[in-house]
Amino acid sequence: MPLYIYNTLTRAKEAFEPAIPGHVGIYVCGPTVYADPHLGHARGPIVYDVLRRWLHYQGYRVRFVSNITDVGHLTDDADQGEDKIQRRAKLERLEPMEVAEKYMWRYFDEMQALNVLRPDISPRAAGHIPEQIELTETLIRRGHAYVANGSVYFRVRSWPGFGKLSNRDIEEQEAGARVEVREEKEDPRDFALWKRADPEHLMRWNSPWGVGFPGWHIECTAMSLKYLGDGFDIHAGGVDLQFPHHEAEIAQAEAAGHAFARYWMHHYHVLLNGQKMAKSTGNLVSLAELRARHEPMYVRFYLLNSHYRSVLDFTDEGLEAARNGYLRLLNAYREVRRYLPQAPSGSHPGLEQALQTLYRDFSAALDDDLNTPQAIAALFNFVTELNKALAERPGRDSLAKAEKAFAELGEGVLGLFPPRVLESQLGGALLEGLVGLLLELREEARAARNFALSDRIRDRLAELGVVVEDTRQGPKWRVEV
Template sequence: MPLHLYNTLTRRKEVFVPTTPGHVGIYVCGPTVYAEPHLGHARGPIVYDVLRRWLRRLGYKVRFVSNITDVGHLTDDADQGEDKIARRARLERLEPMEIAEKYMWSYFDEMQALNVLRPDIAPRASGHIPEQIELTLALLERGHAYVANGSVYFRVRSWPSFGKLSNRDIEEQEAGARVEVREEKEDPRDFALWKRAEPGHIMRWNSPWGMGFPGWHIECSAMSLKYLGDGFDIHAGGVDLQFPHHEAEIAQAEAAGHAFARYWLHHYHVLLNGQKMAKSTGHFVTLAELRARYEPMYIRLYLLSSHYRSVLDFTDAGLEAAKNGYLRLLNAYREVRRQLPSAPPGRHEGLEEALDNLEREFTQALNDDLNTPQALAAFFNFVTQLNKALLERPGRESLQRAEQAFAELGEGVLGLFPSRVLEARLEGALLQGLVELLLEVREEARKNRNFALADRIRARLGELGVVVEDTREGPKWRVEPPPAPTA
C-alpha cells in the first residue's frame, strides 16, 4: 500500500503524490516563543518528525521548514490585544528579542532532548518583513486588501472560498465571534495583514503604510512560499490553527496569485485533566518538569502511542506504562547487540519470520496515515518473538537483521534509540565483565547466607543504573537509560 495521508482540505485519506517526483516540501507552523514549552508543544514536532523520517525511508528528498514566530502574534490570537512576546518582555523587564532568543533556544533544547531532528530551515517572522510587505502589496493591487488608519486588512468578502479548509460558509461566520469588531474594518471578519504600531511600540518596522508590524497570518504564507514555492506539498500544524490561522494563510496566498499547500495535516491536542494545555491559562506541564522525572524517550514513545488525529489525555500512569514499554524495547535491542559478536553463523527460522512480519506490519501502519500506535504494536509483537529466539542463541545473520530493524525502524523512523541512550553506559566488554564479576560475588555471598552483602551489591548496582532481577535461570541484569542532559 502506498503512503496515504488524511488531507484536512478534502476531509479524506489520499494517496500522497508530491508535486516534484522524489522531492517533498513540508511546512509546519512552529511555536510563538514567549514561554517555556510544555508537553502539548511536543506532540506536533514528534509526529511530523516521524513523517519526515518515514518519507526519507521511502526514498524522498525532504525539505522541512518550521518557523519561529517572534512578532505579530497578539494575545487574543487575532487582531486585538498585545503582542505576546512584547507582553512577556514587559513582565520580565527584557527586550522583546531577548525573550524570543531565550525561549526559542529553550524550545530547540527540549526538541533535541526528544530526538526531534532540527528543521532544514527555521525562518523567523522578524527576519522576513520584506517578503510579508511584498505579499501585502500584491493583495492590495488585486483588490483583496485595503488600508485603514495605517493598518492593512484582508477583505474576506472578496475571496468566496474563504472557509474551505475548516468547512465554514463565509456567510455564516458570525461577526465578532472570534475577535472584537474594530470600527476601522470594512467587515468584522476581515483580518490584519499589517498593523499600525502605536507610539512607543518597540517591535516596529517601516512600511508603505507607516511604522508597524506584520499580522500573524501573513508571516506563514510569506515564509512557506519563499522556501517551498508555489503549490508545495504538505502544510501541518495543530488543529486549533485550522481556523482562522490556516484558513487565512490559504486565502492570502491564493488571492495574491499563488498556488498553496496541497495536503493539510492537523494533529489534535494533549489534554491535562480533560482540558487542553494552554500557556494563557497556566494549565500545562512543562517539558523541563517532565524531563526532571522521566527519560525523554519515555515521553516520545508516550506521544506516539496514540494516533495524531486523536486527543491524548495526559496521565502519570500512561507515562509510567510508556516507560515500561520503552525499557522492554530497549533491553531487547541491547541483548541483540550483546549476543551478536559471539553468535555462531546461520539464521533462526522463527526470528526470520518475526522480522518479516515486523517489516510488513510496520510499513502498512505508517503508510496508513502515520498510524504510529499500530507501528509500535508491530514492534512489541516482534520483541515478544525476539526474546523467545534469544534464549536459543540465534545465528549471526538473523541477529544482524534484528539489529538493523531496531536501527532503521526503531531509531531511523520512530526516533526512539538515540546514541545518547543506546551507547551511554551500554554493556560494553568492560562494563559487562565488571557487572558479571560482581554478580558472581553476590551469588557466592547468597550461597554463604551473607544476605547483607548480596543486598548491598544489588542496591549499589541499582544506584548506578544497573537493574538486577533474580530468575530461575540465574540473575539477569539491564542498564536503565541515563538521564537526558539538562538544557
C-alpha cells in the same frame, strides 16, 4: 502500499504523491516564542518528525521548514490585543528580541532532548518583513486587500474560497466572535495583513502604509512560499490553527495568485485535567519539569503511543506505563547488541519470520496515516518473538538483522533510541566487565549458599540502576534509565 494521509482539506485519507517525484516539501507552524515550551508543544514536532523520518526511510529528499513566530501574534489571536512577545518583554524588562532569543533556544533545547531533528530551515517572522510587505502589496493591487488608517486588511468577501479548509460558510461566520470589531474594517470578518503601530509599540518597521508590524497570518504564507514554492506538498500544525490561521494562509496565497499546500495535516491537543494545555491559562506541564523527573525518551514514547488525530489526556500513570513499555523495547535492543558478538554463525527460522512480519506490519501502520501506536505494537510483537529466539541462542546472521531492524525502525523512523540513551544502557566494555564480574561473584555466593551476600550484590546493583533477573539460562541484567 503508498503512504495515505488524512487531508483536512478534503476530509479524507488520500494517497500521498509529491508534486516533484522524489522530493517532499513540508511546512509546520512553529512556536510563538514568549514562554517556556510545555508538553502540548511537543506533540506536533514529534509527530511530524516521524513523518519526515519515514519519508527519508522511503528514499525521499525532504525539505522541512518550521517557522519561529517572533512578532505579530497578538494576545487575542486576532487583530486586537498586545503582541505576546512585547507583553513578555515588559514583564521581564527585556527587549522583545531578547525574549524571542531566550525562549527560541529553550524550545530548541527541549526538542533536542526529545530527539526531534532540527528543521532544514527555521525562518523567523521578523527576518522576513520585506516578503510580507511584497505579498501584501500584491493583494492590494489585485483588489483583495485595502488600507485603512495605516493598517491593511484582507477583504474576505472578495475570496469565495475562504472557509474551505475548516468547512465554514463565509456567510455564517459570526462577526467579532472573539474580539470587538474594529470600525475601520469594511467587514467584521476581514483580518489584518499589516497593523499600524501605536506610539508605545516596541516592534515596528517602515512600510508603504506607515510604521507598523505584520499580521500573524501573513507571516506563514510568505515564508512557506519563499522556501517551498507554489503548490508545495504538506502543511501541518495544531488543530486549533485550522481556523482562522490556516484558513487565512490559504486565502492570502491563492488570492495573490499562488497555488498553496496540497495536503493539510492537523494534530490534536494534549489535555491536562480535561482542558487543553496552554501558556495563556497556566494549565500545563512544562517540558523542563518533565525532563527534570523523567528520561525525555519516555515522553516521546508516550506521545507516539496515541494517534496524532486523537486527543491525549496526560496522566502520571500513563507516563509510567510508557516508561515500562519503552524499557522493554530498549532492553531487548540491548540484549541483541550484547549477545551478537558471541553468537554462533547461522540463522534462526523463527526470528527470520518475525523480522518479515515486523517490517510488513510496521510499514502498513505508518502508511495508514502515520499510525504510530500500531507501529509500536509491531515492535512489541517482534520483541515477544525475539525473546523466545534469544532463549535458544540464535545465529549471528538473524541477530544482525534484528539489530538493523531496531536501528532502522526504532531509532531511524520513530527516533526512540538515540546514541545518548543506547550507549548509556550498553555502558561500554568497562560497565560490561564490572557487572559481569559482580554477577560471577554472586553466582559463586549462591553456589556456596551464601544468600546474604548474593542478595546484597543484587540489591546494591539495583540501587545503582542495574536490575538483575535470574533465568534458566543464567542471570541477565539491564540498566534502568
